[in-house]
Amino acid sequence: MRVLVQSDPFDAAALLSGFGAGAGAVVTFTGLVRGDGGLVALELEHYPGMTEAALSDHARAAARRFALTDVLVVHRFGRIELGAPIMMVATAAPHRRAAFDGADFLMDWLKSRAPFWKREIGADGPGGWVAAKDADEDALSRW
Amino acid sequence: MTLDVLYFAWLRERIGVPRERVESRAETVRDLVAELAARDDWHAAALADLSAVRVAVDQRLADMDASLAGAREVAFFPPMTGG
Numbered sequence: 001m002r003v004l005v006q007s008d009p010f011d012a013a014a015l016l017s018g019f020g021a022g023a024g025a026v027v028t029f030t031g032l033v034r035g036d037g038g039l040v041a042l043e044l045e046h047y048p049g050m051t052e053a054a055l056s057d058h059a060r061a062a063a064r065r066f067a068l069t070d071v072l073v074v075h076r077f078g079r080i081e082l083g084a085p086i087m088m089v090a091t092a093a094p095h096r097r098a099a100f101d102g103a104d105f106l107m108d109w110l111k112s113r114a115p116f117w118k119r120e121i122g123a124d125g126p127g128g129w130v131a132a133k134d135a136d137e138d139a140l141s142r143w
Numbered sequence: 144m145t146l147d148v149l150y151f152a153w154l155r156e157r158i159g160v161p162r163e164r165v166e167s168r169a170e171t172v173r174d175l176v177a178e179l180a181a182r183d184d185w186h187a188a189a190l191a192d193l194s195a196v197r198v199a200v201d202q203r204l205a206d207m208d209a210s211l212a213g214a215r216e217v218a219f220f221p222p223m224t225g226g
Contacts, residue, residue: 031226044225045152047218050202075225087226107226113204115218116225117152129153132222 001063001071003055005046007078012088015072020092023069027099028090029107035082039120039127042086044077047115051075058109066102068093073106075116105143111136144168146211148179150189151220154196157189172198173207175217190219197222 004010012030020026033042059071070092080086087110091102111133118130146169149162169175180187190196198205199218211217 045155046225047149047151047199047202047220050199050218053202054204111226112223114225115151115199115220115223117221118224119152129221130224132224136226137222 001056001059002073003052003059004074005048005051005055006074006076008076009084010074010076010088012085015074015088016090019072019090020070023092023099024094025096025099026090026092027096027103028088029103030088031086033080033082033084033086037120038122039082040123041079041081041121042130043079043119043121043126044086045117045119046075046077050115051077054114055110058106058113062091062102062106062109066091066093066098066105068098068102071102071106073110075110075114077116079121108136108139108143112140144211144214146175146214147216148175149216149218151218153221154189154219158185167211169211171207171211172200172205172209172217175211176207176219195221 055073059073063071068091072090075087089103089106091099093099120127146165146167150158155161176190180190200209200214201216
């Protein structure tokens with residue numbers, strides 16, 4: 001299991017090299033900065049210390065619940081340009097269903113329980129903080 | 144007791160500092176919110192609508208009725224928007 005919280009861009013191919021060796025299925029999800037409403041970048045704030053602990057706790061919980069053989073979570077903070085990866089999760093399991101479900105579960109949790117806050121940066125500078133979506137909170141009740 | 148109180152995102156901006164050390168007699172998070180809101184208008188405004196505020200006690204998510212017995216660090220922030 002590996003959890004990375006960093007401001008630098010990450011190299012997905014390098015991180016996934018050897019990930020899940022021996023498993024039957026690997027699922028990866030990567031979230032990118034979307035260009036809504038003239039946005040040119042996102043600025044992500046986080047809670048140093050709590051972020052790493054919370055991500056590790058939840059990666060362990062996902063591994064137990066879905067019998068994952070490996071979990072990777074990488075999440076950036078700071079300024080992230082349009083189109084660039086914000087975060088990635090990868091799960092490995094003997095079969096695909098557990099790998100998909102484990103990744104889905106981790107993503108639903110990350111959206112509304114990991115201590116990150118996004119702010120939109122437009123061409124004219126910093127804009128507003130992104131509001132949490134009810135749909136993201138509702139998604140957690142699936143689990 | 145002495146508490147480190149942290150603020151993130153728009154709470155940090157409205158209160159004007161990312162963290163402060165406070166002397167508190169609060170037994171619960173709700174008591175602490177009342178003490179902080181009484182400090183000045185900025186705290187009061189930022190903490191006026193608690194439906195928009197989440198809290199962590201010693202870096203674990205908690206609720207407004209959580210006990211502060213033995214706590215050292217309390218953080219206030221808006222609903223999280225990771226992923």
